[in-house]
Amino acid sequence: MKRFPALDADGLLQIKAALRIHWFNQILNLISNLGELNHHKAQTSISVTQPLTQPPGGFMEKDMRKLLLLPFTLLVLCFTTAGQQSQPQPLTFYYDYTVNVGKEDELMNLIKTVGAPVRDKLMAEGVVLAWGMETPVLRYPGGTTHLIWFSVANWEGIDKVQTAMETQLAKLAADEAKSKPAKTTAQRQREVFDMSKTRDWLARDVLANYGQPPAAGVLPVTRYNFIKVKPGKSAEYRATWEKYNKPVFDKLVTDGVILAYGMSVEEVKTDGDFTHFIWMATANMAGLDKIGAAFAADRARRTEDERKTINGLFTDVTEPDKARSIVTRTRIFKLPASR
Numbered sequence: 001m002k003r004f005p006a007l008d009a010d011g012l013l014q015i016k017a018a019l020r021i022h023w024f025n026q027i028l029n030l031i032s033n034l035g036e037l038n039h040h041k042a043q044t045s046i047s048v049t050q051p052l053t054q055p056p057g058g059f060m061e062k063d064m065r066k067l068l069l070l071p072f073t074l075l076v077l078c079f080t081t082a083g084q085q086s087q088p089q090p091l092t093f094y095y096d097y098t099v100n101v102g103k104e105d106e107l108m109n110l111i112k113t114v115g116a117p118v119r120d121k122l123m124a125e126g127v128v129l130a131w132g133m134e135t136p137v138l139r140y141p142g143g144t145t146h147l148i149w150f151s152v153a154n155w156e157g158i159d160k161v162q163t164a165m166e167t168q169l170a171k172l173a174a175d176e177a178k179s180k181p182a183k184t185t186a187q188r189q190r191e192v193f194d195m196s197k198t199r200d201w202l203a204r205d206v207l208a209n210y211g212q213p214p215a216a217g218v219l220p221v222t223r224y225n226f227i228k229v230k231p232g233k234s235a236e237y238r239a240t241w242e243k244y245n246k247p248v249f250d251k252l253v254t255d256g257v258i259l260a261y262g263m264s265v266e267e268v269k270t271d272g273d274f275t276h277f278i279w280m281a282t283a284n285m286a287g288l289d290k291i292g293a294a295f296a297a298d299r300a301r302r303t304e305d306e307r308k309t310i311n312g313l314f315t316d317v318t319e320p321d322k323a324r325s326i327v328t329r330t331r332i333f334k335l336p337a338s339r
């Protein structure tokens with residue numbers, strides 16, 4: 001049997017240290033391969049892509065200190081990530097449609113016979129958290145005429161909705177192949193929509209606040225403010241927004257002026273014109289007037305220096321000329337039945 005040469009104490013220490021580095025690198029590589037630990041954190045306090053290496057001539061004191069601190073850092077990172085993941089951040093899927101002129105009633109028939117039964121069933125099962133259909137208050141050439149949306153807790157919910165919709169369409173097609181209607185569902189869809197202008201969005205609420213559900217029959221008015229935040233400035237923007245804007249919105253929710261509001265980002269980035277959007281839902285358009293008055297009052301009670309500071313903080317992290325807004329009226333609004 002081949003015997004390995006005896007090692008002195010220094011040699012043993014170097015082997016033990018090398019083994020520790022090997023295993024820590026394995027852990028780091030595993031974390032790195034998992035991708036971003038949280039969708040809304042652009043950076044972490046430690047690098048997980050650069051392996052620790054042994055410097056020539058043995059381990060220096062600072063490298064050993066890194067090794068001793070690494071398990072603690074990883075532990076803190078895991079607890080931090082777990083805490084962030086515990087915050088509910090639902091996903092909302094938006095279908096932007098351009099409906100051909102004169103086909104609005106047929107759109108409502110399609111919703112009632114195709115999409116609504118699917119979303120209502122999944123809502124009863126706890127998959128869909130809410131869904132609705134809205135129309136923009138302001139029209140413009142080539143713009144969206146109707147948008148349908150549904151909210152779910154996670155990607156699994158998205159999959160369940162899409163799978164159920166595909167199953168529903170396949171069932172309708174099979175039934176129509178037997179019944180031979182004058183127009184199939186597929187033909188009706190082609191007549192209703194300008195499919196070349198259909199646009200899908202998937203957004204995640206990074207923060208939100210909800211008041212009491214609207215009274216029966218209330219169809220909310222919703223304003224969406226689209227903001228473009230400068231690269232690397234998302235954390236600063238959110239911190240500034242939460243410090244100066246969130247308290248105003250929270251009070252409006254408490255006072256019953258706002259039904260709900262939130263800050264959202266695209267879960268799957270498809271557009272470069274904005275990075276975040278703020279949405280706010282009110283029972284009617286008078287609620288929008290009250291929001292404007294509340295912010296005017298908040299800024300008015302501050303000193304001129306404070307107002308300049310707030311304006312500078314937002315201007316420094318955003319591109320103001322990219323800001324856009326839309327206001328919509330809700331035509332269909334569904335929430336789970338009270339239990």
